[in-house]
Amino acid sequence: MTLHCARRLWLVIVLAVTGLGGLQGVASDRAIRKAEARLAEMEVLFEELQSDPARAIPPEVLREARGLIVLREKRAGLIVGGRSGTGFALVKRDGRWSWPAFVRATEGSLGLQAGYQKATLVHVLMTDAAVGAFQTNRFRFGVGLRVTSGPRTMGDDAKTGAVGADVLVYASTGGVFGGVAVEGGNLGADDDLNEAYYGKTAEALLFGAPPSASASPPEGAGRFRAWLEKQTRGTPDK
Numbered sequence: 511m512t513l514h515c516a517r518r519l520w521l522v523i524v525l526a527v528t529g530l531g532g533l534q535g536v537a538s539d540r541a542i543r544k545a546e547a548r549l550a551e552m553e554v555l556f557e558e559l560q561s562d563p564a565r566a567i568p569p570e571v572l573r574e575a576r577g578l579i580v581l582r583e584k585r586a587g588l589i590v591g592g593r594s595g596t597g598f599a600l601v602k603r604d605g606r607w608s609w610p611a612f613v614r615a616t617e618g619s620l621g622l623q624a625g626y627q628k629a630t631l632v633h634v635l636m637t638d639a640a641v642g643a644f645q646t647n648r649f650r651f652g653v654g655l656r657v658t659s660g661p662r663t664m665g666d667d668a669k670t671g672a673v674g675a676d677v678l679v680y681a682s683t684g685g686v687f688g689g690v691a692v693e694g695g696n697l698g699a700d701d702d703l704n705e706a707y708y709g710k711t712a713e714a715l716l717f718g719a720p721p722s723a724s725a726s727p728p729e730g731a732g733r734f735r736a737w738l739e740k741q742t743r744g745t746p747d748k
Contacts, residue, residue, distance in 0.1 A: 550730060556630065
């Protein structure tokens with residue numbers, strides 16, 4: 511091979527590698543924008559639920575909670591599974607909420623009943639068993655865990671049905687479990703988004719070494735966690 515041909519071959523290789531890096535950069539930017547958009551959408555939906563006194567999660571419940579799973583389920587038929595369900599999960603560590611990790615409902619999951627187009631669903635994990643089931647990928651809605659509708663207050667009468675429950679369910683729709691059949695299906699991490707947005711998996715975000723006090727999360731994640739901490743203290747924004 512002549513020196514001229516070798517140089518041309520080297521130039522082709524460099525351009526190919528540079529182009530591949532550029533494509534990867536574009537894909538990464540798209541994933542980050544997708545993550546930000548999903549987090550912003552879920553934040554708005556959760557805030558709307560919390561602004562409705564008839565459906566809001568009481569601060570007392572949030573203070574006792576060990577974790578949260580927030581999902582947006584979309585109807586695709588008369589009775590459908592949660593294959594289009596997306597959202598995020600958080601756990602509480604040392605009294606503070608983690609950064610939200612992206613998750614998605616898979617298989618059957620939460621079936622929206624006829625007449626409901628969409629529903630915002632918040633699963634409040636009240637026990638170590640519920641958190642452990644999620645951590646070990648054994649979190650199956652209505653299977654092996656005690657699930658009930660969440661109380662609107664934490665008075666003695668409201669606590670009756672919630673005592674001993676592993677998971678309390680709050681929803682943006684009415685009826686038992688917000689018109690949602692809590693049976694079948696499970697939940698999984700959306701680690702393509704987690705890796706793009708945080709550079710970490712859901713496992714590392716929720717159950718790995720907690721971030722230092724000086725660690726700066728992405729803007730959307732930091733904003734949501736600060737809002738949730740206020741909700742937990744019972745001092746929401748006016």
